[in-house]
Amino acid sequence: MFQHINLGKEEVKRTFELLKEKGLIKSAYVFQREERYDIADERLAKVITACWEVFYTLLEAFQLTWIYTRRRNDKERERLSIFYGRKGAEDIFRNCYSYRSNLSQDDKGEAFQRKVGKEVGSLKRQAIDDIKEIKRKHATTIEKYYFPLDSLISLIFPSWFQEEEKEKKKTEQQTKYDISLTFT
Numbered sequence: 245m246f247q248h249i250n251l252g253k254e255e256v257k258r259t260f261e262l263l264k265e266k267g268l269i270k271s272a273y274v275f276q277r278e279e280r281y282d283i284a285d286e287r288l289a290k291v292i293t294a295c296w297e298v299f300y301t302l303l304e305a306f307q308l309t310w311i312y313t314r315r316r317n318d319k320e321r322e323r324l325s326i327f328y329g330r331k332g333a334e335d336i337f338r339n340c341y342s343y344r345s346n347l348s349q350d351d352k353g354e355a356f357q358r359k360v361g362k363e364v365g366s367l368k369r370q371a372i373d374d375i376k377e378i379k380r381k382h383a384t385t386i387e388k389y390y391f392p393l394d395s396l397i398s399l400i401f402p403s404w405f406q407e408e409e410k411e412k413k414k415t416e417q418q419t420k421y422d423i424s425l426t427f428t
Contacts, residue, residue, distance in 0.1 A: 260281065285385070291382045294382070302367065309360075375397055
């Protein structure tokens with residue numbers, strides 16, 4: 245991940261020096277004559293880890309969609325390219341397409357599609373709950389480090405993806421209402 249970002253050796257070196265100077269990272273060990281680092285404050289490491297967990301939860305939701313429901317769209321391609329680069333994102337899409345093209349008829353049926361849709365919705369709701377928990381549980385750490393949580397969340401869980409879930413809920417509620425009217 246992020247291997248596609250083309251930083252020069254001096255830029256990387258200056259960045260690590262700045263992070264060490266600010267006390268955000270500490271030397272952890274040396275591997276093949278290169279120093280490796282850890283995040284200095286365990287609480288900050290937990291915030292970052294929790295954000296990555298949200299990212300991977302949503303990646304699972306995307307991949308379920310791309311495998312069982314439909315191919316990716318341009319917004320999704322652009323989003324994944326931020327993290328994996330164009331080539332890495334295309335590799336993921338190609339793998340999803342490969343799975344999708346080999347699905348059995350049972351996996352293409354309407355009942356199975358509904359089941360996948362529910363799972364994707366569940367993963368999105370889990371991500372929303374996890375974000376709320378990060379904000380609640382790690383508020384002091386976020387404030388102490390001026391951690392750009394909202395910016396990171398908008399990158400991990402873009403508003404257009406959140407809106408899809410809200411629209412789906414509205415449609416489901418309207419359908420339930422319409423069905424209840426027909427039975428009264």
